[in-house]
Amino acid sequence: MTAAGSSASGTGTEVIVALESVDKWFGDLHVLRGIDLSVRRGEVVVVIGPSGSGKSTLCRTINRLETIDRGSIVLEGQPLPQEGKALARLRADVGMVFQSFNLFAHKTVLENVTLGPIKVRGTSRVEAEERARALLERVGVAEQAQKYPAQLSGGQQQRVAIARALAMDPALMLFDEPTSALDPEMIKEVLDVMVDLARGGMTMVVVTHEMGFARTAADRVIFMADGAIVEEGSPDEFFSNPRSERAQDFLSKVLSH
């Protein structure tokens, strides 16, 4: 594989999200330490690191599910609003996929995917449903449209969650360990969808332990430890030649089996 990853559409120059000197504390715990990170349009950034290093927290600050104590986050040229309608509008442009799927338990698959477009974008029901069916088709769960989340397998639920996020036409998608709660045979079906998205030019920040995904789909790998970005580089550089001792140590553990 050549140096710069493989998202087919390539990476633009426009910065979608920029974090500058971001610090965050949970009480006494300094979870994010001086994080600087910018993601350009079409770029796929994979975040890896040991448990508790702050990967989820980083991901969640980008759509302000967690607040920050210092620094700034600029999304598509606008600083993240504090609260209220402006924040909601900005969040609509950032898709988020959770480890535990978090599909709306009382709504059908179709309703899960149409809720955002109808309530937030003001799309008509007919149009939203048509679009939702196309997205469900794309992630391979079209036959499940009328079922409730509890009737689906984990892999199917996660693919619906991806469709739900895509329905908002996000400028950026955040994935927080999207396959960690899945049985091994379902991991691939979700990763396939994600690789497909990456190839299609979606801007993505992905927290994952799936090194295979990082190698095939990432433009850049970020290694975090103790709340700080310790190292970053192209997947090739990073996996074959990690510079920091923390990264070498981490990779020897996750790649040994």
Next chain:
Amino acid sequence: MEAVFSDFGEYAKAFGLTCGLFLVAGLGSLVWGTFLAALRVGPVAVMRKASAAYVGVFRNTPLLVVFIFVAVALPKIGYSFTFIENVDVGGHHVSGYFFRACVALTLYTSAFVCEAVRSGINAVPLGQAEAARSIGLTFTQTMQEVVLPQAVRAVVPPLTSVLVALLKNTSVAAAFGIAEATAQMKSMNNDHADQRIQIFLLFAVGYIVLVEVLTFSSYALERRWRVA
């Protein structure tokens, strides 16, 4: 016994008034209490504190004191709700007494409704609200579309207890000039001292029937929502 049967119209009218108090105050408490619960879990710190303070005050104040406040103290300082005097609703004369009793019952009961709804909201996994916010729903939409519809299922049992208590609490209005069931029982007891036990039993049966109807409806709701 004959005392009640000969005056069955009065008996039924008294329980009608009890039901009226229950329905108006029940609806009022559900709306106001749910609103308070939404504030209680909302993003605005001042509102969270205000709602918690409200619950603290009304949950720890005896209902009788709330009644005295609304029915006696408020009119003294000019809030007598006289605009509601002499209104007819479906042929029934609605008095300021009735309205004040409903206000007192609502103020008091909504504190308990708030706590029941809050416990229901807390039973909904946090990830549901996070997912709702992350697709761009506002706080209000998140509540309406995602959290409350799921909280409702967890809320039916504790809310039923709150409403049963409200039904029985309507009897406090007897002391404030409302001829609801308990007041009617007292007056019948005075007129027919020889039939006290029977009168008492008949009125008790009236309350029991109402409470049973309420609990039965709640079970029915629970069963229906369990399937969905």
